[in-house]
Amino acid sequence: MSNPVLEVSGVSKRFGGLQALSDVGITIQPGQVYGLIGPNGAGKTTFFNVLTGLYTPDSGTFKLGGATYQPTAVHEVAKAGIARTFQNIRLFAEMTALENVMVGRHVRTKSGLGGAVFRTGSFKREEREITDRARELLDYVGVGRYADYKARTLSYGDQRRLEIARALATDPKLIALDEPAAGMNATEKVTLRELINQIREDGRTILLIEHDVKLVMGLCDRLTVLDYGKQIAEGTPAEVQKNEKVIEAYLGAGHAAH
């Protein structure tokens, strides 16, 4: 059997007096869409930030494709093979859609700075390959016609798709999507669901934070539910939906239901 794509265990993170994550662990197998859900403030974003090197955890072990990695810096995590999108879109607003995706691809280039300065043959060839691949990815996520538009001029839904294209450009082992459906209308959500399914069919592995429970239940193979930084359930959507603690966390007093 092949190694899990991601194996994380014992992750804890404290902010002052607040235990944002307590001993959280997840295992994601190749080709799975894995969901991370929970009420507001449950610790989902904190977990993503730890996983991708934005926050230093107090404890935890991390393995990607069977190899240990230390999420100490964002670029190291990208190199190791995790690409992510953000809840609050983080594109280069004044750059074109195409350039945004090319930036993602540069994580994997070989020529480096010397090649760029002297514009060596291999550098030019690589640039052409990067441009072609970026165009392909824009078409793949459905925003190819906006390749030369500045990112900020794209609709909200299209910017989210562009972020996914940029993440895919790094050829990640794992793609982590932070609330990809936020701010999308019903039609956009249907196309997003098709896109995520397509990405999975093309052999990628996906970790997903999402508030839209219907979308999560329809897409995910397995999921983890966090509440106040603790993992209260793990399993298939059908198992999780029946779990008493989950029902309580979503419907109980003191929480806004999502």
Ligand SMILES: Nc1ncnc2c1ncn2[C@@H]1O[C@H](COP(=O)(O)OP(=O)(O)OP(=O)(O)O)[C@@H](O)[C@H]1O
């Ligand atoms: N940088 C930080 N400094 C201090 N506290 C933080 C920080 N980041 C998150 N927290 C706190 O940690 C807890 C978990 O927050 P987090 O954003 O991870 O939750 P979430 O599940 O992603 O919530 P939401 O669904 O609202 O996005 C919250 O109480 C939050 O206020």
